Amino acid sequence: xxxxxxxxxxxxxxxxxxxxPIVQAAGLEEGATFVVELDPGDPDIVRLRRVRTSYAGALxxxxxxxxxxxxxxxxxxxxx
Amino acid sequence: xxxxxxxxxxxxxxxxxxxxxxxLAYLSGSESASQAAAxxxxxxxxxxxxxxxxxxxxxxxxxxxxxxxxxATAIRLVDDFLDHFPNLRVESVSVDIARAAARIxxxxxxxxxxxxxxxxxxxxxxxxxxxxxxDWPRIVERASLPIxxxxxxxxxxxxx
Numbered sequence: 001x002x003x004x005x006x007x008x009x010x011x012x013x014x015x016x017x018x019x020x021p022i023v024q025a026a027g028l029e030e031g032a033t034f035v036v037e038l039d040p041g042d043p044d045i046v047r048l049r050r051v052r053t054s055y056a057g058a059l060x061x062x063x064x065x066x067x068x069x070x071x072x073x074x075x076x077x078x079x080x
Numbered sequence: 081x082x083x084x085x086x087x088x089x090x091x092x093x094x095x096x097x098x099x100x101x102x103x104l105a106y107l108s109g110s111e112s113a114s115q116a117a118a119x120x121x122x123x124x125x126x127x128x129x130x131x132x133x134x135x136x137x138x139x140x141x142x143x144x145x146x147x148x149x150x151x152a153t154a155i156r157l158v159d160d161f162l163d164h165f166p167n168l169r170v171e172s173v174s175v176d177i178a179r180a181a182a183r184i185x186x187x188x189x190x191x192x193x194x195x196x197x198x199x200x201x202x203x204x205x206x207x208x209x210x211x212x213x214x215d216w217p218r219i220v221e222r223a224s225l226p227i228x229x230x231x232x233x234x235x236x237x238x239x240x
Binding site: 055056063066073077 | 100101104105106107108109110111114117118121122126140141144145146149151154157158160161163164165191192193194212
């Protein structure tokens, strides 16, 4: 799959408008929230990551059955 | 229990402590308690009806499986939830909380992590704990904690 690449220019008061191709390809809607990350050692790369509005079911299949998983984690505190 | 009953069980404006069991059911989305967990976390916490507290113990419990699985995506999702979900904060295990947990464990023989999480609720002056461990109401009663445990298993949200 080809990456979607577009250019955006920082405007006064640090405002940045996401290019339409990015918004459309990512399915973004008004009100979306992002985490902006920068590694000072690599300042040319600014990462913009969308924060979900809900995490319900986001990790389906990872923990189930959750009661067994949690019991296992908590039993690790028991004396051996 | 109806939505109105859920409203009554978790009154608006009160801070709740989410046990790991509640968050696991929420993140899973596929268990019997998942819908009730989403009703509380998405329906109440996300919109600011109720603030929520999570123990640092839960942070560990939530991250062990993603780390063990070597899933950077799963780790990032959990971290995003912990760091950016609205109206949710993580409470560290302080010395005072550790002392309170010792008292709970001494009085009830509750497992150490359970005692630490319940002590976190007490330390944060949280009156309502949302979880899925049917032993907790008994522990709370025996330790005379000023807490009410809301069990997701008793919130048949969406049940026929």
